[in-house]
Amino acid sequence: MARQSITLANQNDEWLKEQVAKEEFTSKSEAVNYLIQKARRQEEYFDFVRNKIEKAEKSGHSTLSKEQLLEKIKSKYKNE
Numbered sequence: 001m002a003r004q005s006i007t008l009a010n011q012n013d014e015w016l017k018e019q020v021a022k023e024e025f026t027s028k029s030e031a032v033n034y035l036i037q038k039a040r041r042q043e044e045y046f047d048f049v050r051n052k053i054e055k056a057e058k059s060g061h062s063t064l065s066k067e068q069l070l071e072k073i074k075s076k077y078k079n080e
Contacts, residue, residue, distance in 0.1 A: 013028075016028040016031050045077070049073050052069070052073060053069055053070065056069055
């Protein structure tokens with residue numbers, strides 16, 4: 001695993017310390033890795049949704065607006 005040195009805003013450092021103190025994570029490093037992994041999954045999800053919307057718009061077969069299609073996709077993945 002790569003070792004890094006980062007500077008955190010005081011409030012972020014305090015939040016991380018609290019998470020470790022509450023035993024949500026075993027270390028600040030574990031918490032940071034979890035948050036980065038979560039952000040990456042969210043980015044992948046947004047890319048997936050954007051691609052689905054673009055494909056539907058280009059197909060000409062969808063009668064749904066972008067907003068309606070996005071809501072439909074979101075509701076499908078909320079339940080998983």
